[in-house]
Amino acid sequence: MSSIREQRDVVVIGGGIGGLAAAALLARGGRTVTLVEKAPRFGGRAITTEREGFKFNLGIHAFYSGGPGEAVLRELGITLSGGQTDRSLYECQDGARIGRLPVDADSLATSEVLDPASRAELAQLLRLLRTEPLHVWRGRPVSAWLEKHARHPVVRRLLEAVVRLATYTHAPDEVDAAYALSLVGSQRGALLLDGGWQTLVNGLESAARAAGVEMIHGAAVTGIELGPPHTVRLPTRTLHTTAVVVATDVMAAARLLGCPSVDAWAARARPVRAACLDLALHALPDPRRLVVLRLDQPLYYSVHSRSCRLAPVGGALLHLVKYLPLRPSDLDEDPREDRRQLEAWLDELQPGWREVVVASQYLPRIQVSGGAVTAGQQGLQGRPSPIVPDAPGVYLVGDFVGAQDHLAHASLASAEAVARDVLERAA
Ligand SMILES: Cc1cc2nc3c(=O)[nH]c(=O)nc-3n(C[C@H](O)[C@H](O)[C@H](O)COP(=O)(O)OP(=O)(O)OC[C@H]3O[C@@H](n4cnc5c(N)ncnc54)[C@H](O)[C@@H]3O)c2cc1C
Incomplete structure (x- = not known):
């Protein structure tokens, strides 16, 4: 298929919550925006999948109250419902x-x-x-x-x-x-979202569409040639743009951009990973045991469906987490051993659970955050700026970016910082 040449004010790469928020804010500011997501659907690590009437997030998720992401969602007219x-x-x-x-x-x-x-x-x-x-x-x-x-x-x-x-x-x-x-x-506090984090993704996706963002999914950006203007290559299209917002993980950002500052970040980043086991049960064997934090081992258990709508009436969706050490993944223990450890612990907490399982999801090495906030990097202040210093018109969005907060709030806050900078420069 021949390549079509097109001009945009902004191309956003990555359609997780950070990319969706950045695209929506920029289009509301009057820019022509194309958002490109390689997966078949938008949402990245915030998607929810329904199985047998249960809503599975990608592992345990709670939206912390009081973070900068709340103002971003308010600005985009998104309200979240759920329970604590x-x-x-x-x-x-x-x-x-x-x-x-x-x-x-x-x-x-x-x-x-x-x-x-x-x-x-x-x-x-x-x-x-x-x-x-x-x-x-x-x-x-x-x-x-x-x-x-x-x-x-x-x-x-x-x-x-x-x-x-x-x-x-x-x-x-x-x-x-x-x-x-x-x-x-x-x-x-932490809000557990009714219907799962997909409701947040849906809100952001609707806001982006309503603002006029061109939304492309199922197509990976394969290369960027830095300008200005910058050239963004998709399998069947070539986009020319004054601003590129890279809202992927840091490794993909480094591969695409090839600029020294982002390469240095990718080399230093310490991703935070966990082994997550989510279980849908017909009923909870012991309805009194809902949240347990282990002190002697890096384990956590919580029944989120008790506080928000994630399960059909009578059913329970519960989450088990093993927090993994920060170390190169080639030093990992056997992930099947982590699962055995989580299941053995659940035998103690909810004896009989194995007889009432409806569906399960095990994510043995899921990336929770693109970068741990370490003392070695001087805490939040040491994270990369959303504005890439050695590539004018190039920006980063993500949960490893910027000095504000962490996890989803960092993604949303960096999206807001990028949109502000792009809109101010162009004004
Ligand atoms: C188990 C788990 C528990 C979590 N718990 C919490 C919690 O309790 N509270 C909280 O606030 N946060 C939590 N998080 C973190 C939260 O989910 C993330 O911070 C947030 O979803 C990140 O959004 P993002 O858009 O920055 O990145 P992502 O969701 O990773 O999106 C990046 C997107 O870029 C796309 N992409 C990559 N390369 C390309 C390419 N070349 N072309 C096009 N697209 C590309 C990817 O497909 C992906 O969709 C948790 C995460 C996990 C996994």
Whole structure:
């Protein structure tokens, strides 16, 4: 097929939530925008797939409240519906001991995993996390803060586990203390979305279409020649544009752009990965056991369908996570062993679950975030800017980009920063 030559103000590469938001904001600002997604559908890591009436996200997902992504969604007219897990239902397990997760005054006073001395220390440290200026800990790992403040091993294990829960990152010796501990101190709520994250994707996709974005899916961008104007190559089309927004993972961005600053980022990036097992059950064998954070192992269990609409009436959709260490994937253990570990733990939490499984999904090495926020890179401030310094008119969007927040909020915040810059320059 012959190649067609076309001119656009902006080409956005990657149709996850970051790319969709950037495309929608730019088109609303009056630019001609083409969005290109290689997968057969938009949404990237935020898609939801329905099986037997159950809505499977790509692993456990919660939209944290209070982040910059909320303003982006408001601007695009997107409202999210769902529910929050009742914190009084949270439990933790330390070896054979299981008890309330001590996160507030009530659970602190009663949790069975603490003795009087560790209870007092934890209360004091949770107070400190709310009052201490944590930015001074930027560039130092969580383990250094714990070394200074936590004397009781159980308190240390507990805070490490809560950091894992908040950041998905199992590396206390590397995670930036200012970033991780401010998340723990702020105790942000988390909205579990009715219908899954697809509702967020659908909202962004509708906003982009309504704004006039040309939406292409099922076609990968195969190359970019940097200009200006820049040339973006698709299998059957060639687009010419003044601005390119690369909203892919960092490795794909480096391959496509070939600019030194992005290459350097790709070489340094430490993706955050997890082994996720999601199970749809006819019914929950023990309906009282809903959320358990493991202190002695990097494991987490939660029944999201209890708090939002993800399952048919009577059914339960539950999530098990093993947080994986930050290390090259060729050093990984056998992923089947991780699954056995998660299933064996579920035998303890929900005996009889194997007899009531309707459907399951195992994602043994899914990338949760494109880049861990490490002390070595100076925390959030050390992440790459959305504006690529050595390629004018080229931008990055993603959960590894920009100094604002993490995960989905970072993708949405970087999309907003890119749209603002492109629109201001052209004005
Ligand atoms: C298990 C798990 C749990 C998570 N939990 C949470 C959570 O609780 N809270 C939270 O806020 N976030 C969470 N996240 C993270 C969140 O899903 C992501 O931060 C967000 O979806 C990233 O969106 P994105 O658009 O930046 O990237 P992606 O969704 O990765 O989108 C990038 C897109 O680029 C496309 N692409 C790549 N190369 C090309 C090419 N050459 N041409 C065209 N297209 C291309 C890809 O196909 C993909 O669709 C979780 C993620 C996972 C996997």
